[in-house]
Amino acid sequence: MEEEYSRFLDAFTKMKKEVDRIFSETVSKLPRGMISWGLYEPPYDLEDAGNEYILRIDVPGFRKEEIKIRVTEDSVEVKAEYSKEKKEEDSRRNYVVKQRVYEGFHKVVNLPSKIKPNEAKAVLTNGVLEIHLPKSETSREVEIQIES
Template sequence: MTMPTRWNPFRQNNRFSVFPEFNDLLRNVSTHGLLTRQDENMLEMRMSVSEDDSGYLVRIDVPGVRKDDIDISIDGNQVTVSAEFAREKKSEDEKPLYTEHYEGQAYRSFTLPSEIDDTKAEAHYDGGVLSLRLPKKAGNGSRKLAVN
């Protein structure tokens, strides 16, 4: 049986490789070997950020995670989102042939241009998308000084 492969646009192009067989050997080492392909299988938390006058709207894709396993912390203008997820436990009779599911913890940390009012911040999780409404802290804007 042929196992499905994942397309990776950033993988090295073998046409220009000096030692393609060696690269394939290293790339195909199993996860039980010395090298692991853990980085390829990790949960990617893709996000988009938009801004209006009152604050920021952040949408982060976190598929397959329960909302109880998501932690959000705000410190000034620094926002950190971490998520812990695990595969469903299978019965002892099942023998996995192939899996692309990752168990573990992923996090994303980013800095916004203005400080966040963490008392008014809101978070909603629906359909694998975490939506954060992060209002700007009052009095954080710049002001012009008159020259005397």
């Protein structure tokens, strides 16, 4: 029974990765304005650097004040929102045009093992958000020798 469940989870995980890949490829080809429709999902890399995970997410055009990051023991949630209002006045006519622009995304990345959320650090450089996530001692993989 446990083996069947494991095979099901493996198949489901492969299917999810394939759907994510197809969706990501399609969305990356959309015009920038489509982001405001909520269709944008930023590409990311998750690196296992031994004692920590390093999560890199492309967030072009967003300032650090517009990005919120929440970290738990097993996931990272990144939310970014950008909005501005543009006014155009026409002195010849009696109206004002307001154009509101909103862009944003919400991304949750599940981590392969537990981390120490209180020690996480983030840096934004040239449109790339880099989050360092120190692994929890209990989640680190170690090799042990067999005693005789």
